[in-house]
Amino acid sequence: MLELKNVVKNFGGLQALSGVSVRFAMGEFVGLIGPNGSGKTTLLSCISGLYRPSEGSIQLDGREISRLGPHRIYRCGIGRTFQISKVFARLTVLQNLYIPAMTVAELDRTGMQQRAVEILRALKLDQLAEAPAERLSGGQRKLLEIGMVMMNTPRFLLLDEPFGGVHPVLKNQLEEYLKDLHLSGKSIILVSHEMSSVFRICERLVVLDRGALVTDGPPHEVRADQRVVNAYLGGKHAA
Amino acid sequence: MRRFFLGVLLLLAAALPFIFQGYWLYVAIVGLYYAVLASSWAMLAGQVGIISFAHAAFAAVGAYTSAMLVIYLNFPIPLAMVAGSGAAAVFGLAIGALTLKMRGPYLALTTLAFSEIFRIFLTAEYELTRGSYGLKVPLMLDGNKTWCYYIGLLLLVATVTTLSLVLRSKLGLFLLAMREDEDGAATRGVNTVYYRLCAFVITSACAGLAGGFYAHVIGLVSPRISTISEMGLILAMSVFGGLESLMGSALGALALQSLTEYLRAFEEWRLAIFGGLVLLILKFTPQGLLPRLSELLDTCRQRKSNMLKDEHR
Amino acid sequence: MLMLAQLVNALVIGTLYALMSLGLSLIFGVLKLVNFAHGESLMVGGYLYLFLASFFLSHSCGLPLPLALITSMAAVFVFGLILERLFLRSAYERKTARYDEYVILVTFTLGIFLQNLALPLFGPYNRQAPAIFTGRIKIGDLVIAGDRISAAVIAFLIIALLLFFLYRTYLGKGLRAVAQNPDAASILGISVARMRGMAFGIGISLAGVAGALLGPIFLVNPGMGVPFAIKAFVIVVLGGMGSIKGTIIGAFILAMVENFGSILLPDPTRALAYKDAYGLLLLILTLLFRPQGLFGEKERRA
Numbered sequence: 144m145l146e147l148k149n150v151v152k153n154f155g156g157l158q159a160l161s162g163v164s165v166r167f168a169m170g171e172f173v174g175l176i177g178p179n180g181s182g183k184t185t186l187l188s189c190i191s192g193l194y195r196p197s198e199g200s201i202q203l204d205g206r207e208i209s210r211l212g213p214h215r216i217y218r219c220g221i222g223r224t225f226q227i228s229k230v231f232a233r234l235t236v237l238q239n240l241y242i243p244a245m246t247v248a249e250l251d252r253t254g255m256q257q258r259a260v261e262i263l264r265a266l267k268l269d270q271l272a273e274a275p276a277e278r279l280s281g282g283q284r285k286l287l288e289i290g291m292v293m294m295n296t297p298r299f300l301l302l303d304e305p306f307g308g309v310h311p312v313l314k315n316q317l318e319e320y321l322k323d324l325h326l327s328g329k330s331i332i333l334v335s336h337e338m339s340s341v342f343r344i345c346e347r348l349v350v351l352d353r354g355a356l357v358t359d360g361p362p363h364e365v366r367a368d369q370r371v372v373n374a375y376l377g378g379k380h381a382a
Numbered sequence: 383m384r385r386f387f388l389g390v391l392l393l394l395a396a397a398l399p400f401i402f403q404g405y406w407l408y409v410a411i412v413g414l415y416y417a418v419l420a421s422s423w424a425m426l427a428g429q430v431g432i433i434s435f436a437h438a439a440f441a442a443v444g445a446y447t448s449a450m451l452v453i454y455l456n457f458p459i460p461l462a463m464v465a466g467s468g469a470a471a472v473f474g475l476a477i478g479a480l481t482l483k484m485r486g487p488y489l490a491l492t493t494l495a496f497s498e499i500f501r502i503f504l505t506a507e508y509e510l511t512r513g514s515y516g517l518k519v520p521l522m523l524d525g526n527k528t529w530c531y532y533i534g535l536l537l538l539v540a541t542v543t544t545l546s547l548v549l550r551s552k553l554g555l556f557l558l559a560m561r562e563d564e565d566g567a568a569t570r571g572v573n574t575v576y577y578r579l580c581a582f583v584i585t586s587a588c589a590g591l592a593g594g595f596y597a598h599v600i601g602l603v604s605p606r607i608s609t610i611s612e613m614g615l616i617l618a619m620s621v622f623g624g625l626e627s628l629m630g631s632a633l634g635a636l637a638l639q640s641l642t643e644y645l646r647a648f649e650e651w652r653l654a655i656f657g658g659l660v661l662l663i664l665k666f667t668p669q670g671l672l673p674r675l676s677e678l679l680d681t682c683r684q685r686k687s688n689m690l691k692d693e694h695r
Numbered sequence: 696m697l698m699l700a701q702l703v704n705a706l707v708i709g710t711l712y713a714l715m716s717l718g719l720s721l722i723f724g725v726l727k728l729v730n731f732a733h734g735e736s737l738m739v740g741g742y743l744y745l746f747l748a749s750f751f752l753s754h755s756c757g758l759p760l761p762l763a764l765i766t767s768m769a770a771v772f773v774f775g776l777i778l779e780r781l782f783l784r785s786a787y788e789r790k791t792a793r794y795d796e797y798v799i800l801v802t803f804t805l806g807i808f809l810q811n812l813a814l815p816l817f818g819p820y821n822r823q824a825p826a827i828f829t830g831r832i833k834i835g836d837l838v839i840a841g842d843r844i845s846a847a848v849i850a851f852l853i854i855a856l857l858l859f860f861l862y863r864t865y866l867g868k869g870l871r872a873v874a875q876n877p878d879a880a881s882i883l884g885i886s887v888a889r890m891r892g893m894a895f896g897i898g899i900s901l902a903g904v905a906g907a908l909l910g911p912i913f914l915v916n917p918g919m920g921v922p923f924a925i926k927a928f929v930i931v932v933l934g935g936m937g938s939i940k941g942t943i944i945g946a947f948i949l950a951m952v953e954n955f956g957s958i959l960l961p962d963p964t965r966a967l968a969y970k971d972a973y974g975l976l977l978l979i980l981t982l983l984f985r986p987q988g989l990f991g992e993k994e995r996r997a
Contacts, residue, residue, distance in 0.1 A: 214569075214573045215573075217571040229565060231558070231566065295571070433796055488932070490729065492982065498922070498925050499972045502972055610807070611810070617807075618804070621800065660808075661782065661808060665782060
C-alpha cells in the first residue's frame with residue numbers, strides 16, 4: 144500500500160501541494176484528475192522522488208520513502224512515465240528498454256531480451272526495435288515509456304497523461320493494455336485530462352484542486368459531486 | 383576505413399623512434415603525456431558532461447605521490463606510478479562525492495579551488511617538495527628515451543582502449559542515457575550520482591597515472607604541473623581535437639604539442655594563441671576542429687566517388 | 696589591540712570581497728552561469744587603473760585619481776557588453792544544448808586567454824598602483840593605512856549604489872525579474888537578452904573596480920585575479936548561489952576566517968602561504984553541511 148500523509152510541496156513562495164493525504168491500495172486502478180495547475184504532476188514527482196516533499200510523509204507498505212532518491216524509489220517497485228515523454232532519443236528502442244532492466248539485476252541477458260521482445264509485441268512497437276527513439280511519434284514514445292517501466296516488475300505504475308497526443312487507434316490499444324496490466328494485479332495511478340477514458344477504465348477517482356484534495360471515490364459519485372464541477376469551472380460557483 | 387586509419391596511425395606511432403631521436407623524441411614523449419590527459423578529460427567533459435578543472439592537479443597528485451614514494455620510501459617505479467594513480471582516484475572520489483550530488487557548476491568551482499590550493503601546498507611545503515624549484519625524480523628505464531616513448535605509447539593506447547570499453551559497457555550506456563535525460567534515467571533506476579562519480583574517479587586515475595609517467599620520464603616534478611594555465615592547455619587540446627571523441631582529443635594533444643615546438647619563438651604568446659583559437663572553435667564549430675576536418679574530407683571523398691560513378695555510367 | 700587591528704582589516708577586506716563577489720552573484724542570477732573569467736576581469740580592471748592613474752600622475756594633468764577608477768570601471772563594463780555579445784548571447788538565443796557546459800568552457804578559456812595575453816604584454820612582474828589616499832588614520836592606538844580605508848569606503852559606496860540600483864530603479868528591477876523568472880519577465884515586455892548583457896557588463900565591471908581598488912593594496916600582475924576569483928567562488932557558494940544578502944555576508948565570513956585563521960598557524964611564512972587556502976576549507980564545510988549555502992534555495996533535485 145502506498146500512503147501519503149499531509150504532503151506539502153513549496154516552490155519558493157508558491158505552494159503546489161498543501162497537505163494532501165491519500166492512500167492507494169495494491170491492485171487499484173485510480174484516476175488522478177483536476178484542472179491545470181492543481182498539483183497532479185507535482186504529486187507524482189513527490190512520489191517518484193524527483194521532488195522531496197517540503198512536509199509530510201510518503202510510505203510504501205509502512206516504509207518511509209519520501210527521503211529516497213528517484214532510482215531507489217524505482218527499485219522499490221514504483222515506476223512512472225512523464226507528460227512529455229522522457230525517452231533517450233539517441234538510443235535505440237531496444238536500448239531504451241534495456242536501461243531500466245540493467246539497473247535492477249533481476250533478469251539475465253537472455254531473459255532481458257525475451258522480456259523486451261514480449262513488451263514490444265504487446266505495444267505493437269516490434270517493427271521499430273532497432274530504430275533510434277527519436278524516430279518515434281509522440282504517441283509511440285508514450286508507449287515506449289510504459290514499456291520501459293514494464294521491463295521490471297513494478298507494483299505501482301504512475302502514468303502522467305499517457306493518452307496525450309496518442310492517435311485514437313493507438314489510444315484504444317493503450318486502454319486495453321492498461322486494463323490487462325490491471326487485471327494482472329498491477330496498481331495504476333493515472334493522471335489524465337481524457338475524461339471519457341478515465342471514467343471508463345478507473346475504479347476510483349481522486350480529484351485535486353489548487354494543491355488540495357477535493358474528493359475521492361468511485362467514478363459515478365465523483366461525477367455527481369458538485370465540488371468537482373466547481374473545481375473545473377474555475378471556482379466561480381464555489382461557496 | 384576507420385580501422386585501417388587507426389592501424390596506419392599506430393604503425394606510424396610505433397615507427398616514430400626510428401625516424402626521430404633526441405629532442406624530437408622527447409617532445410613526442412611529453413605529447414603522449416598530454417594525449418593521455420586530454421583524452422581522459424574529453425571523456426569526462428564530452429561524454430559525461432562533467433567539467434573538471436582539477437585534471438592537471440590530479441596529474442600533479444600522481445606525479446608527486448609517485449616521485450615521493452620512490453625517493454623517500456624506495457618504491458619500485460611501476461608500483462609507485464600505480465599508487466600515484468590511486469592517490470589521484472582518492473582525491474577524485476572525495477571531490478566528486480562532495481559536489482556531484484548537486485547539479486550545475488559546483489564541481490567545476492570546487493575542482494578549480496582544489497587545483498589552486500594544491501599548487502599552493504606544493505609550493506609551501508618546501509621540506510617535502512622542494513617548493514617551486516621542483517623535486518628531482520629518478521628516471522624510469524635509466525632514462526632510455528626510446529623505451530620511455532614506447533611506455534608512453536602503451537599508456538595512451540591502454541587509456542583510450544579502456545575508456546572506449548567503459549563507454550561501450552553498461553556504465554557507458556547509463557552515462558549516455560543520463561546525458562540525454564537526467565530525470566528520465568533516474569526514474570528508471572539509474573543511480574546518476576554514483577555513475578557520474580564512477581566516471582570521475584576513473585578519469586582522475588588516468589590523470590594520476592599520466593602524472594606518474596611524466597615524473598619519471600622528465601626527472602623533475604614542480605608545482606607548474608598543477609597550474610590553471612596547464613589545465614587551460616589540456617582543455618585547448620581536447621577542444622581542438624573534438625570533445626566528443628577520445629581519439630580526436632588525443633590527436634589534438636599531439637598536434638598542439640608539436641605546434642608548441644614550432645611556436646618556440648612565440649613561447650610566451652603560446653597560451654594566448656591557443657586560448658583565442660579555442661574561443662573561435664567553441665563559437666563556430668563546438669564539436670572541434672579535427673572532427674570537422676574529417677567531415678570535410680569525407681564529403682570530398684564522397685563527391686569524388688560520386689564523380690567516378692558518374693564517369694562509369 | 697592585535698585582535699582589533701585584525702578585525703578592522705577583516706572588515707576592510709570583506710567589503711572588497713563583497714564588491715567582487717556581488718558581480719559574480721549578479722551574473723549567476725541573471726545569466727545562470729558562473730563566470731570563470733571573473734578573476735581576469737578583476738586583473739583587467741587592475742591594469743587599467745594602474746595605467747590611467749600613473750598617466751594622470753606623471754603628466755600632472757590635474758585629473759583626480761577617482762576619475763581613473765571610474766574610467767576603468769566603465770571600460771570593463773563596455774568590455775563585458777562586448778564579451779557577452781560575442782560569446783554568450785548566441786548560446787542563449789540558439790538555446791544551445793549543453794548551455795551549462797558551453798558557458799563553463801567559454802568563460803574559463805576567456806580567463807586563460809586574458810591572463811596569457813597580459814603576461815607577454817605587461818610582463819610577469821608585480822607592479823604597485825598609486826593609491827587614491829596615501830595617509831594614515833589613527834584612532835587611539837589603532838593605525839589604519841589610508842589606501843585600505845579609502846578602498847573600503849569606495850567599495851562600500853559602490854555596493855550601496857548597486858543595491859539602490861537593483862531595488863529602486865526600473866532597470867534594476869528588470870534585472871531581478873529576469874533573475875527570478877526569465878519567461879515571465881519577457882512576457883512583461885522586458886528584453887531578456889538586453890538584461891543578460893547588462894548583467895554581464897555590470898557584473899564584471901564590479902570585478903574590474905575591485906581590481907582597481909585592490910591594485911594599490913596588493914600588487915598588480917597577470918595572475919592576480921586567480922586567488923580572488925577563487926575567493927569569490929567560495930563566497931558565492933557559501934552565501935547561496937544568486938543570493939545578494941548571502942554574498943555580502945559570505946564575503947565578511949571569509950574575510951574573518953582568513954584574518955583570524957592565520958593567527959592559528961605558528962609558522963608565519965606558512966601562515967601567509969595558506970591564507971588563500973582557508974577558502975577551500977570553508978567551501979568543503981559548506982558543501983558538506985549546507986550545500987545550498989546560507990541563503991540559497993533549498994530545492995535540490997536528485
